Each structure stands twice: as structure tokens, then as C-alpha cells.
Amino acid sequence: MDVSALSEATFSPADWINANYKKYIEENGSKDGDATSFIQSYVAKLQLYVQQVNYAVEESSRQVVSSMPRIAKESTTLHSDVSQLQEKMSAMRQEVAAVQNETGECMATLERLNTLQTKLQAAKESLQESDGWGNLLAELEDGFERNDLKGVCEKLIALQKSLHAQEQLPGHAERLTQVEDFKNRLEALASPSVVQCFAESNLEQAQHYVQIFASIQRLPQLQQYYRAVQKNLWQQQWKQTLELQGTETQPQQQQQFLTLYYDQLLEHCQRQVKWCSNLFSEESTQPFLVIAELLPALQPTRDAHILQLLKTSNERLELLGLFSQVNHSFVLHLNSLLEQSHITLSDELHRQLGEAVFEYFHKFIQQYPRLEETQLSTQVDRLLSNQSTPSDAVRHLEESTRKLYEWLKEACERCSAITSDLALCKLITLLNGIFKRQLENFGRIQRQLGLSLGSSSYAAQSENWSLLQYTMSQLQCLADFQVQLHQFEHDLHARMATLAAKLTKQSSRGNITIFQTCDHAARTQLLNAIADYQQKKAEATESLGIFPQIYAALKLQFSETHDITLNILLQPIETHLAHIRPAAETHPSTGIDMPSFSFAPQESITQIGQYLLTLPQHLEPLLLAPSALLKQALEVCNVKYTQAIPCADVLLSLVVEQCCILYQAQILQIKTLPASAAKQLSVDIEYLSNVLEELGLSINLQLSQILTLLKAAPDQYLTLSSGCEPRLVTAIRQMRNIISTQ
Numbered sequence: 001m002d003v004s005a006l007s008e009a010t011f012s013p014a015d016w017i018n019a020n021y022k023k024y025i026e027e028n029g030s031k032d033g034d035a036t037s038f039i040q041s042y043v044a045k046l047q048l049y050v051q052q053v054n055y056a057v058e059e060s061s062r063q064v065v066s067s068m069p070r071i072a073k074e075s076t077t078l079h080s081d082v083s084q085l086q087e088k089m090s091a092m093r094q095e096v097a098a099v100q101n102e103t104g105e106c107m108a109t110l111e112r113l114n115t116l117q118t119k120l121q122a123a124k125e126s127l128q129e130s131d132g133w134g135n136l137l138a139e140l141e142d143g144f145e146r147n148d149l150k151g152v153c154e155k156l157i158a159l160q161k162s163l164h165a166q167e168q169l170p171g172h173a174e175r176l177t178q179v180e181d182f183k184n185r186l187e188a189l190a191s192p193s194v195v196q197c198f199a200e201s202n203l204e205q206a207q208h209y210v211q212i213f214a215s216i217q218r219l220p221q222l223q224q225y226y227r228a229v230q231k232n233l234w235q236q237q238w239k240q241t242l243e244l245q246g247t248e249t250q251p252q253q254q255q256q257f258l259t260l261y262y263d264q265l266l267e268h269c270q271r272q273v274k275w276c277s278n279l280f281s282e283e284s285t286q287p288f289l290v291i292a293e294l295l296p297a298l299q300p301t302r303d304a305h306i307l308q309l310l311k312t313s314n315e316r317l318e319l320l321g322l323f324s325q326v327n328h329s330f331v332l333h334l335n336s337l338l339e340q341s342h343i344t345l346s347d348e349l350h351r352q353l354g355e356a357v358f359e360y361f362h363k364f365i366q367q368y369p370r371l372e373e374t375q376l377s378t379q380v381d382r383l384l385s386n387q388s389t390p391s392d393a394v395r396h397l398e399e400s401t402r403k404l405y406e407w408l409k410e411a412c413e414r415c416s417a418i419t420s421d422l423a424l425c426k427l428i429t430l431l432n433g434i435f436k437r438q439l440e441n442f443g444r445i446q447r448q449l450g451l452s453l454g455s456s457s458y459a460a461q462s463e464n465w466s467l468l469q470y471t472m473s474q475l476q477c478l479a480d481f482q483v484q485l486h487q488f489e490h491d492l493h494a495r496m497a498t499l500a501a502k503l504t505k506q507s508s509r510g511n512i513t514i515f516q517t518c519d520h521a522a523r524t525q526l527l528n529a530i531a532d533y534q535q536k537k538a539e540a541t542e543s544l545g546i547f548p549q550i551y552a553a554l555k556l557q558f559s560e561t562h563d564i565t566l567n568i569l570l571q572p573i574e575t576h577l578a579h580i581r582p583a584a585e586t587h588p589s590t591g592i593d594m595p596s597f598s599f600a601p602q603e604s605i606t607q608i609g610q611y612l613l614t615l616p617q618h619l620e621p622l623l624l625a626p627s628a629l630l631k632q633a634l635e636v637c638n639v640k641y642t643q644a645i646p647c648a649d650v651l652l653s654l655v656v657e658q659c660c661i662l663y664q665a666q667i668l669q670i671k672t673l674p675a676s677a678a679k680q681l682s683v684d685i686e687y688l689s690n691v692l693e694e695l696g697l698s699i700n701l702q703l704s705q706i707l708t709l710l711k712a713a714p715d716q717y718l719t720l721s722s723g724c725e726p727r728l729v730t731a732i733r734q735m736r737n738i739i740s741t742q
Helices: 013-028 034-145 149-168 172-200 203-215 219-246 257-279 286-297 302-311 316-341 347-383 390-419 424-454 461-504 520-539 548-577 603-623 628-637 647-668 675-694 701-711 714-720 726-736
Strands: none
Touching: 013 034, 172 203, 172 219, 203 219, 203 257, 219 257, 219 286, 257 286, 257 302, 257 316, 286 316, 286 347, 302 316, 302 347, 316 347, 316 390, 347 390, 347 424, 390 424, 390 461, 424 461, 424 520, 424 548, 461 520, 461 548, 461 603, 461 628, 548 603, 548 628, 548 647, 603 647, 603 675, 628 647, 647 675, 647 701, 675 701, 675 726, 701 714, 701 726, 714 726
């Protein structure tokens, strides 16, 4: 029996009994009375176990009771020892306090004496150095008279040490001034030789001067001499380059001055990086500091010379693109040189170097939009040439749209090449004007089509069909313009997103770029403009938020061109409707009511019917399988074109709809309508209804109600007019001279 389970925290009597019972069955086999024998056996064992536990508890209690007097006695002894220890510690604390009182004054006196000893020792050394100060000054003066650079340097080092030793003596400021004066004289004495060795790139001699200047703590001044020599050398090289290019006769060769100069400067910089690393140890950034200080100080300035070339050039944008490419190529090679040399520039030098290369070019970036606008305007002017005939004008539209977007893409490429897209938002602003001019061209051709519709030269119906084809072509051109405009907007958004990422990227420890040279105000303004365009894109429904006004004007032109298309198709109908007049009373005296079958449709209405029946054969060649662009244009004009039916059927239904409206308006202009005329008119309407049924269409509701009112007998007019429009009921009643019974 396992009794260890009884002491577990999760002990369960039922589980324990069941487990033991199962174990008992497995050991003894299955027999009758197993449960009874198991219980008797385990109860006996448990009783025995309880007796043992009781015995152990009684034994432990007896031992505890017997040991209690001894524990109490030991506790009393321990308490007494603690009291004695506390008394000894208190006495010791008093003794320590007495010793501190006795020795405190002695320690303070010792410290004061030690301080005085240190001061006396320093004063002694200072006096000793002061005695030798005069000798050093005399030796220095003698060395300067003999131009003994090495001896002067040694004595000056000794003078510096002596100055440091005499720091405690009065007159230290005067002695410091003397030392600085001697350093200045030494620097002036060495400067001609320093300049010469730097000009000749004499490494051994230069290292000697590095040791001298480092010993007198004037190494920065030596580096300044190095930069001054290099800048003077490259200033002369700049003038020679300009003079050489000035002798060239070809403009392309004259424009290579900056490329030539940068190439020479890069080659020299690469050599100087290695030379300076040997000369100044780890300080190998001096050649880059030379470039940072040299380029902004060039005379004449780079921008002044470029301006002179621009004044004599007819390809100003291409010329600016060339110089921009030269700048970026120069920086690309600088970044490569820094990476290969494992040189990390300081944040300040990194910024200065970028500004030295790109700062002068920002004024041309500011001028770029004006130059670009001039070029685009000149190109667009060539597209706006007047065409004598509508066919020539419409054919010219397709070509002009293609050329326009080619020029706009070229303009964007120039913007990227010249300004790295920093002038992209300004370019977008001027593009609005360019698009408006193109839309004005669309509008002018549209008006030309409208005027041609009413001119005598287009009176022939065959020529009207040609005019219809021109309007369809113009709708397709408008759709082509819209599709390319949408793609153009998408490309502009992608460019702006890329530009924003470059402007916000922290590149102070990365490559030198033109974006780090933008001042804070210009950067903020550009990022705000990009964010504004992105917000408009999120809010826009039809456009992408860059040219919303152009989209609105374009939509209006879609609608107006479609209206011209309908007017072309409705012109014959309007002509025939104008000849419809109420027929005179055939037998005014007899008052005979003629049956309807005795009336034939009037010639004008039959001509309209014949015309409508011929429309499908003229529309289907144009619209049976319209191009994707034409289908898109028609959907913009009217939502019915989005239905899953042929566009020709939609246009025919629109013509029929307008025909019914025109016919209804023509009927309502009639002042009086005799009975025979009413029957004639009803026969005409029924004829038109039958024609439309053959086309799969029907007359509109108003015309159907007019037919009902015309056929109604006077005595049944009120009953049959129920459900018709009150306006029509009243108008027809007055025409027929039916007296109202209400």
C-alpha cells in the first residue's frame, strides 16, 4: 500500500482507493468477494498505519516537553550575553569619538602642510624656469636671426614647457603672448618653404613641416596652407580651362569646359587622398575640404559662365541638362572615391561638399519652369494651326494629341535630368495651361463641326453622314486624350512619391545628393505640395487630383460633341417636322365624320419614318464594333452606353427619344385642330409608332397619351383622359375645341 500519496496537496481519496483496488485485482486475479477482502485488508492496514502515526506523535511531544527547560535556560544566557555586548560597543564608540576629536586637528594641519609643500615645490620649479626664460628668449632671437628653423623649433618647444612650469607665477598672460608671437614668427619663417613643398608635392619635406607644426600645436594652420596652395593652383587651372574653351569654334566643344575641369579635379583629388593619408596620418579628408572651399570661390563663377553660354544658345534646356548631368557625374565619382578610400566625412563637410557642387545650379532650377513653358508653348503653337475643312481638323486632332503627350513626357524627362524633379510641382502648374490650350483646340474644331452642320455646304444628307463620322472621330480623340491624361497623372504621382522619399531621407552619412542642398523652406514647401496632391488623389473620383479642372472641361466637351452628333442625326427630322401642319377640314359643311382608314400618313411623317428606318444601316458601320476609346467616350457622354446592348442601338434610341420630344413640341404648337385634322394627326402618330416598332422601339409616354387624347370621342374625352398628364389633357382639349364638363 502506497501511503506517500496521502501527503500530496492534490490527494483524492476516491482516486487513491480506485487505483489501489485496480492494482489489487491485477495482483490477485478476478474472484468473488474481491471488494470485501480488499476493503478488509486495506482498512486493517490503515488502522495499523494510524496507530504508528499516533505513536510517533506522542513520542515527539514527549521529547519536546522534556527539552523545554533546557531551551529556556539557554535563552536566558543568550539574552545576558547580548546585553554585555551592547555595553562594550557603546564604550568603544565613545573611545573612537574621543580619538577623532584628538586627531582631527592634527590631520588638518598635515593636509595644509602638504599643500604648502606642493606649492613651494611648484614655486621653486617656476623660479628655476624663470631663471632660464630669459636665456631661452635670447636663444630664440638668435635662431630667428640665423633663420635656423630647426633650432627655433627646439627652443620654442622648450619655451612651451617652461611656460607651463611658470603657470603659477605672475605675468603668465604676458609670457603666453610672447610664446604665441614666437609661434607666429616661426610660422611666417616656414611659410615660403611650406608653400613650395606643397606646390611641388614633396612628401618628405612636407612630413618634416608636419612634425614642426604639430610640436607647436599649429597643425590646423599647416593644413590651411595646404588647402590655400591647392585652391590657388586650381583657380589658375579654372581660368586656363575657360581660356582654352573660349578659343574653340564649335559650341559643343565650348560647352565641355565644366566636364574637362571636373575630370582633372577628380584625378588630382584621387592622388591627393593617398598623399594626404601619408602626410596627415588618418586625416585624409583635406582634398575633399579643398573641393568644398574651392568650387564656391571660383572666379568667374560657374553660373556666370553658364549664363553667357545660355544667352548665345537656342537649345537652353538641352544645355542645362548637360551641365546638370556633369554635376551628377562629378558627385557620383566623388561618392565612389569616398567609398573606395573608406573615408567618412563629418556631417558639416558632407553638407559643404554637396552645396559646393550643387548650390550654384539651384538658380537654374528656379529658371527651368519658365524655359520649359516657353518651349512647350512654342511646340503647342505649331499644333494650333487652323484647318480649312472639318475632316482635316479632326485628322489633325489625333496627331496633335500624340505629339502633345510625347512633348510632355520629354518635358518630364528634362525636369528629372535638369532639376532631379525638384521643379516637378511647378512644372505641373504650367502644364495646366498647356492642357487648356489643347482643349481650346478641341473646342475650336467642335465649333467648326457645329457651324458646318448648319452651312449650306453640308445640306446634302450624304455629307451629313461624313460629318457624323467626324464627330465620332472627335469623340475618340477626346477619349484618347483622357486615357493618356489619366496615365500621365499616374506617372506624375509615382514621380512625386519618389521625390518625397528622397527629400525625407537622411543622407548626411550616405552619398552626396542634390536633395541635401535644398534649404529647409523650399524642402517644406515642396513636401507640402506633394502631400496636397496626394490628398486630392484620395478625395477625387474621376481624376487623380492633379488636373481636376481639365477633367471637368473635357467632360463638357464630350457632352457637347455628343450633342452635335445628335443634332446631325436630328437635322432631317427637324426639317420634315417643320412642314407638318394640321390638315384642313375636308367636308366642313356636311360635318361627315370620316373613318380613320380613309386617312393616309402625311408625306412629312412618312419621310421621317423612312429616314429612321435607314438610320441603322448608317450607324452600324460606325458603332457595330466601336473601338475601346470610342466606347469609353460614349459612356462618358451618356450612361445608357454602359448597357449590354450595341452602341448603335443606344444612339438610335436617343435619336428616337429626341424625335418624339420634337414631334410632341410641334403638335403642342397647333392652335386649333378640327376633327379630320385630329384623325389625320392620330394616323401620323400611329404610323410613327409602327415604324418604331419595326426598329424595336416605341414612342414615348407623352406622345402615346397625345394619341389617346386625339382618338377619344368628345363625349368620352373626360373618361379616356384619366391617367394622362393634365397639361396634355388641357392642350388637346383646347385644340379640339371640346367643352369641359367639369
